[in-house]
Amino acid sequence: MDILRIILSILLPPLGVFLQVGIGVQFWINIVLTLLGYIPGIIHAVYIIATR
Numbered sequence: 001m002d003i004l005r006i007i008l009s010i011l012l013p014p015l016g017v018f019l020q021v022g023i024g025v026q027f028w029i030n031i032v033l034t035l036l037g038y039i040p041g042i043i044h045a046v047y048i049i050a051t052r
Contacts, residue, residue: 005049013041020049 009016017030026048034041 002049006046009045009049010042013038013045016045017048020052 005016005019008019013034014027014030017027021027030041030044030048033044
């Protein structure tokens with residue numbers, strides 16, 4: 001299941017974070033990072049999925 005979340009995180013980073021932790025602080029941080037730059041959003045999403 002983590003592989004699917006990582007693939008979704010590459011395509012749409014907030015979706016991968018949402019599937020991992022739900023709507024919370026990490027989700028909103030990822031939305032902001034994705035809006036500021038797509039790559040930081042991907043990095044944050046993969047980090048969240050890998051550590052949980």
